[in-house]
Amino acid sequence: MDGEISIRYKVDLERMLLDGSAEPTYLWLSLLEDITDCFSDDQQIGSGGFAVVYKGIVGERMVAVKKLSQTLDMHENKFHKEVECLMKAKHKNIVRFLGYCSDTQGRIANYEGKFVMADLRNWLLCFEYVPNGSLDKYITDSSGGLEWGERYQIIKGICEGLLHLHEKHILHLDLKPEDIWLLNSTEGKSHLPRTYTVLAL
Template structure:
């Protein structure tokens, strides 16, 4: 159990409104309290290996991401923290803190009591009220004004540029991983499968490549990861924003002029 995480709710609230604040270790008891014991009523998102909750403070709200299977997804948790601590940009979701907690729990196994470790791995972010971009991709005749579409595209490009300048490849860029604040400013989130390159590194050969169908570059079959992966995803997202068609495009339908 992490005994050094002593941040209070008031301190977390001050961090939320201080954009210069650095991420800190947060106590599990605090995250449990502000999510009403991780109540299903507070859920705002659910993915392959995590559940996201809206957590209420006295004068604001944050988002708490709780890993579903900490033993299976420990690497994703560590990789996400590694990427998040390196970035601070208006178009990337603000990372406020993390929780690493392990408690012993007595359980019956094959007729005997055994002490089993229960792990908790959580991340805390700013809460963005307008949800994911995927909820705003509609026919050009409806939904967002053209200026809003342009500003969203521009913001995504600036956020992605910031990541690439810091040798981070996102690898799962898609509308659901682009959140919108109260002013419809886009912020890139979810770095669970992202990779951080060394300063002079331009590619990684991965044992396997995961992502979302429709947004993965065709060359993923080679298992050679470069920044081009994100650029392909960005192109698909831009097309979706402009024409209102969800789910990506087949490579066979892309023409090079």
């Protein structure tokens, strides 16, 4: 993809970030490489057994790009089902899904002394970036940490997000403090009034 087209797609993604009603869409691999500095270690913000998450810079905004492991034993249909679930999971207490990339390219590789054509698969998911981190960083004993009102708002947000998923017949299956992301209030009443639950693969 040439530079001019890449800039256009970056502008489209920036517009999407500003428009909360915009639908998730297909995102080009070259765009995701561009905004994450080719998935550089400096942009890495998290990792798990099946994916690495990178921060992507889109104009003045940021996104989180989840790159699934190439060794992940997942059939393409399962990835498509995951994308379908994420597209249905629109709620104020669920991190916003922006788009996906499913890119497979044939590459010549040396296998046991023979050159063979191998598929290089790239499956990526792009989400709204939530800067305050996950709940595990805020959990302390009962004598410190969050005020009761903040704890109540977090619990309420988790329940509302899970209820929405269950109404859409989606099960989270991996809910833990690291999957609950916190967002600042714009009203200034509390510093942690909204919570996001993140769908895990």
